[in-house]
Amino acid sequence: MxxxxxxxxxxxxxxxxxxxxxxxxxxxxxxxxxxxxxxxxxxxxxxxxxxxxxxxWPSASQREVPLQGIRLGLLEAYGLRACPDLLTRVAERNNQLGRVMIPSQRFLYELRLASTLQSCVENPSTQVEAETLEELERLTQQVYRRLPAVFWNFLVSSDEMAGLFSLSGEGLSPDRHLPLSEQQTQLEYLLETARLLENQQRPSRYQDFERELRVFRDQxxxxxxxxxxxxxxxxxxxxxxxxxxxxxxxxxxxxxxxxxxxxxxxxxxxxxxxxxxxxxxxxxxxxxxxxxxxxxxxxxxxxxxxxxxxxxxxxxxxxxxxxxxxxxxxxxxxxxxxxxxxxxxxxxxxxxxxx
Structure with missing residues (x-):
């Protein structure tokens, strides 16, 4: 033969x-x-x-990473009036729901916070003292630096990711959900998002991120x-x-x-x-x-x-x-x-x- x-x-x-x-x-x-x-x-x-x-699949305590805390410092006293949208973001974090955000909500919040901070720093109409502007820039960098860790916790803590590694059932059943080509597209989107965050860039479609993961549910x-x-x-x-x-x-x-x-x-x-x-x-x-x-x-x-x-x-x-x-x-x-x-x-x- x-x-x-x-x-x-x-x-x-x-x-x-x-x-x-x-x-x-x-x-x-x-x-x-x-x-x-x-x-x-x-x-x-x-x-x-x-x-x-x-x-x-490892337990939550084994797969999540600690997040570095961020202090608003001078912004709480001087900067928030110059950036009304930032005041909204701070209020979201400090309310009752904000203090118990699940990883997916935390990730979306941090992305919105990064976007708001960057807009505030780059907006020519932002009228703040030089010291406050430096504080805004420092805070923006801190948020961007920790986004990969926030994304990691969101990814590994999601029900969809845990479901991918489930050992339930007795075999690989016929495809009933998405064609493999569409599954591949979703995986490539996750990989591209991780790459962008490592380079301190924001993904363009983050509002739909939970939907992107939802396609893997129960597979x-x-x-x-x-x-x-x-x-x-x-x-x-x-x-x-x-x-x-x-x-x-x-x-x-x-x-x-x-x-x-x-x-x-x-x-x-x-x-x-x-x-x-x-x-x-x-x-x-x-x-x-x-x-x-x-x-x-x-x-x-x-x-x-x-x-x-x-x-x-x-x-x-x-x-x-x-x-x-x-x-x-x-x-x-x-x-x-x-x-x-x-x-x-x-x-x-x-x-x-x-x-």
């Missing part, structure tokens, strides 16, 4: 987006594949390893991907062990004869079970992972990230770590292709060579 042909079939996931399996149907599909391989290769049955314990994409890849890896390890065991034993076919029943049965398992049923699900996982995991990894790869977030990101979703479930899946899938190629070559089977 041509390695190039088989690798195209097995890992051409970036262009495939097919309906997937979820829950018990996924388990049944993988169990059936393992059973069929065992029978076709006429070797002892093997059970996949138990599912490892997957991590929960649990990252948690489901981790669970799906973990299950796929367990079964790939088991099947690869079966294939390797057969390669190290007696030849599958004493002579390279494609007509032998054993050769035909093995080829049918590959084509009619793996490529027809299992691989489309794997392709869907791969496509979903390519959109979500690098983007989420980049969002969490911040100098502000507490140690719990850094550890979670590095261990489970960092694409540069070959031991994460996604990268491990890709390596096991490549091994899978190689083992099938070598086995069927023993029987003289070379599908894909004569196109």
């Amino acid at each position: 041509s390695r190039a042909w088989l690798l195209v079939v097995l890992i051409s996931s970036s262009v495939l987006l097919l309906a997937g399996c979820s829950g018990s149907s996924t388990q049944q599909l993988l169990d059936d594949y393992l059973t069929r391989v065992t029978r076709a290769l006429e070797i002892d049955a093997i059970q996949p390893e138990a599912r490892p314990t997957l991590p929960n 649990a994409v990252v948690g489901q991907l981790l669970r799906a890849f973990t299950d796929a890896n367990r079964y790939l390890q088991a099947v690869n062990h079966q294939l390797r065991q057969r390669l190290e034993g007696t030849l599958l076919c004493p002579r390279p004869t494609p007509e032998l029943p054993r050769a035909q049965i093995s080829q049918n398992v590959l084509l009619n079970v793996y490529i027809a049923d299992v691989q489309p699900w794997f392709a869907r996982l791969e496509r979903k992972a390519q959109i979500w995991l690098p983007a989420i990894n980049q969002l969490l790869d911040s100098p502000l990230a507490p140690s719990a977030i850094q550890e979670y990101r590095e261990t489970w979703i960092n694409p540069d770590n070959p031991e994460t479930p996604w990268r491990r899946f890709q390596e096991l899938n490549r091994q899978h292709a190689g083992y099938w190629e070598k086995l069927l070559q023993q029987c003289g089977l070379q599908p894909g060579l004569a196109d």
Whole structure:
């Protein structure tokens, strides 16, 4: 079997987006594949390893960062009359609701405060003493400097972000919410916002920011991907062990004869079970992972990230770590292709060579 042909079939996931399996149907599909391989290769049955314990999204106290306080100083005494809008912002913060703002409200408030301060400083009609103007400029810089931390707390504390990492459910169900292209657009917007804030610039569409996150509600994409890849890896390890065991034993076919029943049965398992049923699900996982995991990894790869977030990101979703479930899946899938190629070559089977 041509390695190039088989690798195209097995890992051409970036262009495939097919309906997937979820829950018990996924388990049944993988169990059936393992059973069929065992029978076709006429070797002892093997059970996949138990599912490892997957991590929960860190608690609020582990993922949020403290915010540096800001004192209004001279503004409280002299500057507010020159900037009426700033007086409104200060009143918002000091009222009863302002003192108990949730992270999303706090982020939007800080963005409005930064905009108001900058307008006040840059407005030629602002008539204040030089000392007060310096205080306004200092305060503006302080607000801009801490915006990345306010954004971080908003992002990691939101129900939508916590929902993305939820481990509830049993698999990655078919897309019922947004097309992947739209999900990708929203992720890119979050990344662009983080970049702008790091450079002390304001996002242009911040009024709609809560709506931007709301599109991710109830999707649990990252948690489901981790669970799906973990299950796929367990079964790939088991099947690869079966294939390797057969390669190290007696030849599958004493002579390279494609007509032998054993050769035909093995080829049918590959084509009619793996490529027809299992691989489309794997392709869907791969496509979903390519959109979500690098983007989420980049969002969490911040100098502000507490140690719990850094550890979670590095261990489970960092694409540069070959031991994460996604990268491990890709390596096991490549091994899978190689083992099938070598086995069927023993029987003289070379599908894909004569196109």
